[in-house]
Amino acid sequence: MRWAGVFTILSAAVSVFLACEPPALTPNGVVGVFGDVGLGPGSFSYPRAIAAEPNGSVFVIDKNGRIQRFDENGLFETFWRMPQTEQGKPVGLSIHPDGRIFVADTHYHRVTIFDRSGTLLDSFGREGTGDGEFLLPTDVAFDASGVIYVSEYQGNDRITKWSPDLQFIEAIGDGEIDGSRLRRPAAIEIDAEGTLWIADACNHRIVRLSLDGELLTTFGHFGTGPGELRYPYDLSISPDQTIMVCEYEGNRLQWFSKDGRSLRRWGRGGRRPGELFAPWGATYGPKGRVYIVDSLNSRIQIVRP
């Protein structure tokens, strides 16, 4: 009976361990996986960007030019298409505090704005290198005062600021930063302190600027070890104000403290749950979960970090 008791306690512990959400039912803390390869509702053709409402839905855009909306558990809700996709598809998606969806319509060199049901509201920017112009915009962020920040690359490699009424204000980050210009700023985010974080993908580093463009911190270099990065394509500010970086080539997430210390890492290359294949993005979503765009696996993985 003693062994029966031990076994039961172990079983109960396992069931509690598995039933609780954290390092959940599948390896490495994956709470859920949704999406598969396809063109139908709930399927993806190479998803590339994600954004989540704080307590609502998750939006995913794929290389088919579709924006799909899911509930927090990955249940399909609706979808709509980008107005034009012949030249290419967007790679950036952000949600304004007022609920509007801002899409960095990369290959059309503009930012397109929708409401959460897919109604086209507005767009701004045109192709070019001057003020008010974009070359391949990659991401959008918003500060507390409603100013819109747009990152772009391939020639421009800068962050432009736009007023809430979509008027160009200025460009920042277009000079040398710590010995090198930005090279493909793939994602931007503004933290609670009002500083701008940039995933400087082709320099394999993270750059922190003040909202006026003053350099505050840079960290990271190419590599696979802790604190090293391989094409950081996305970043997100965690609820405890650490920086979560999604490495496209590194096939992992890496959390950094604000002074650049690598706190922990998650994920490895592969096809199974808990493994990533060329992830383009990751974001914090409802209930503190992390939603990862597992691009080449054409799925979204939900992780409780």
Add this chain to the structure above:
Amino acid sequence: MSIVAIAFPLDFQQPVWLWLCLLIPVLILATLRSLSGLDPVRRVLAVTLRCTLVLLLACCLAGIERVRRNDDLTVIFLMDRSYSVESLQAFQEEFVRESTRNIRADDRVGLIDFARHAYLQQMPMRGGYYLPPGRLPQMQNTDRTDVAAAVRLAMAMFPHDTAKRIVLMSDGNDNIGDLITEARRARADGIPIDVVPLQYRHRNEVYFERMIAPTYAEPGEQVPIRMVINSQQRASARLAIYHNGKLHNISPEDSRVDLEPGSNTFYIKLPIETAGTQTYEAVLTVDDDSMDTVAMNNTARAFSFVAGASPVLIVTSDRSRDVVLFDALRSERVVVEMKTPDQLGAFTLLQMMNYSSIILSNVAAATFTDRQQEELAIFVKDMGSGLIMLGGPDSFGAGGWIGSPIEEVMPVTFEIKHKRIIPRGALVLIMHSCEIPRGNFWGKEMAKKSVDTISSKDYLGVLAYTYTPGGENWEVPLDLNTNKAAVKARIDRMQIGDMPDFGRTMQMAYKELTSGRGRDAAQKHVIILSDGDAQAPTQKLLQDYADAKISVSTIAIGWGAHVRSQTLIDIARKTGGRFYAARNPRELPQIFSKESSIVRRPLIVEESFRPQLISASADLLGGLRAGQRGLPELGGMVLTSAKQSPNVLVPIVRATDDGEDPVLAYWQYELGKTVAFTSGYWPEWGKQWMPWPRFAKFWAQVVRWTMRQESPANFDTYTKVEGNRGRIVIDALDKDASYLNDLQLRANLVNPGADAVPIHFVQTGPGHYEAEFPVDKSGQYLANVQIYNEGKHMGTVRTGLSVPFSPEYRDLSPNEALLHNVAEITGGRWLDMAPEKADVFSHDLPPSEAKRPAWAWVLAWLFLPAFLLDVAVRRLANWLAISIAVEIVVLAVLLFGMDIRFGPWWGIAGAIILAELIGWTIRFRYIGPLFDFVTHGATALAHAGERSTASLEQLKSARDRARDDRDEQPLEGLKRIDEKVEPRSERVAKRRFDAGDVSADKPAGDLGDALGGAKSIDPSSKRSSTKNRRAIRRIRAMKAQRLDCFGQGSVHQRIRAMKSRSSEAQRSHFSRQANEQRGTTHGQ
């Protein structure tokens, strides 16, 4: 098996193996005997498990399959997008949308659209039709309709586990393929094809039915051209006639034609002035546009062959340089023309046929399209014409001709075969994923073309951003391009990824070209193929490239606006390369050929040498004598190697220490003749050749040798297009007008796709020969027929036909008869109605059956656990161990066998709870009484209830009496026991491993008890416990009798009472044995 399949969703591939189940009764009998030492519950369990094992094994051997039956329906819509129904596309989309609006959740919808080719636009999937209006991709090649291909694709795309239906939306004007055959296949597969006829009728239409010209004509003749024009209404129009591409001058009055409804025939005679191929084209313009709906059918074409000496064509990139050859040939009375590539125009095979021989004088491969190169090769080998290639920086291997169809027909290979140290070239391709349809496909195709184009003496490497392993990788490491097939296979396997940055790959290429494998290359070149949206390299890296003299050419691949060209332009400009914006995939081969040939510069030798005439008696040079001082000196040449064929003759060579390089080589290849002259006669290389007195004679002899020999057989030929088939008819008569029978006709047909395919003539009458071939493209079909009589060549017939436009443009109304036929063959419906009434998703089809092999699952998750349980039941010491084993097995089967571990959390929690419940049920022996009940129920049935109990009681009484008698005679008993010492000790040992009643009644102890194993028994404790148990048994027996008398008590109590009674005899027997053992021990 069908009964089994109806009762259970299972089927068997080889049910004969199920006869193994007959072993089960035998097994039961054998097992009951062999397991008699176990208590009844365990015995029943063990027997049951063993029978289960046999049953499962039989199922596995029989190939058990799961059968899934459902009435879910998959409907694949076939949407006709050919030209004839272009205006009905919106109607078709609307039909699909309305038909799929309110369908069952599990029904699936697929969509295939088709014209010449069929494309899958929506995989069969649940959720209806989701493509938004007008979002279907633009359809290419709408000039033909292949409904059969669409039906074939649909049949391949159906899921296997649903009912299937095809809905064909078409006008039925099928002009490729065989729809009826496909319909019969669909019927065989049980797939009905419902037809939605697309209705239209062009009431105002004028079109060319045909244009007829004689196959052969003579110079100076007036060739009669007959034109048949069909009109739906009375109309007037103007005819323009083009002869050899030039507008024939006719008066406005003569060009006006009045058309009556029906066919109208018109004649015109055209004067023939030159020999060669004559082309005719008639263009009809209707005065009133409203009388003509389709414009594409207003043109007709035909051609004739005119006997006479055809000229020779010199294709040169520099007329001033080749005028010396032009003049020399004219001085030798060779009819010759000279053109630059720009003047060639379309330069189709038909135009090539105007010439008996073509000279390519220092013209790069990139000058010609792939198609033109293929037609040039056909011009030689199938049409019996000549081709001469002259040397120069843009000729042979240096001109990018390596691997081209021209290399195949030339007497030399453009590679260097023998050992020779020549400077190498190095080419690195950087492949970037292109965000356009088929972008990566074209990238790979071009990479393979580069592999073909560069020499095996050069280095080739391919860099790409790939995912496995992740990052920038040498997909083809930079190395000599010796094994081209292997390199191309690696390129085919490449999965080109989305490269973030040009810098990394360019850095890798730079490193390998400057300090790695390619450091010794004399010519280093990089080609980047991209849509341009990767990050630009640093300026420093570009400067490094420029300093190292590594040129980088960039090719922006993209057929629309999606090309980010500025970065690519910068890279090319700063490294001395070239930038190309390929807006059309057809441009790519020429670009790659041109770029790849950059590394071939080392094939050019620029040093003076005196060519040696080693075979002056060769037929090409008959009568030519090399002067006393030999042939004039040459100042350079392109290195090649003579082909290893006995047909190849190399009369002039350049002798070196490494061997001989061919200067002049020639051979006959199939029907044609080709010559390679690897040097040149212009001032840089042939300063002494131009003043050479025999210059003109030399070249005239060379050219004349290659010229096509015209030996026409004067047979009547006739060509015709009938539906999808073309027909050539030859009537063979000799000069006495007698029929020539049993001729052998060998012919190759060159279709508009520049494919030369053999056609077979069949004699269908006296001297009457016919051949048929498919006509599925618009353009010229040319046939070169070699005629033999008893193995002797009688001559050549050249013929052909022209298909100016597709029959698609001639369809004025739907072909409803064909569509009705298709619906009738397949049992489909005629849905000439609104979509809501059509009820496309009516569930009136038989349910589908999907079978999946299940033997592996049965083996892993039923057989193996049952086997483990069988061992556990027989071997484990007590119920605690068994309960844990059962728990583990149940948990494993649920989690892994049912794949619950990937299910929701409550699924896993439920599995654990269930396993625990079963485990604890066994542990507390709640399940034990149930087994007892079953066991005793079976016994009671077998012994007719009370009668069996009475018999048992009698037996017990008899045994008690026998025991009492034996106790009274201890001495005899001792003797008997002494004789059985050995067997008894064996039994004791066996019991130590048994899980009999002794251990079952004992409370769980330690792990040794739980997991079984040998354990010594203390005889004293055994004695005392035996006394106690005997007392307990008596009390139980009394209690049971009381219960039986009153017929009261719970089921549990009754079961326990029954158990107590039934095991009484056995336990008494064991206690007697113990007493006997004690007595024996004491006696000893």
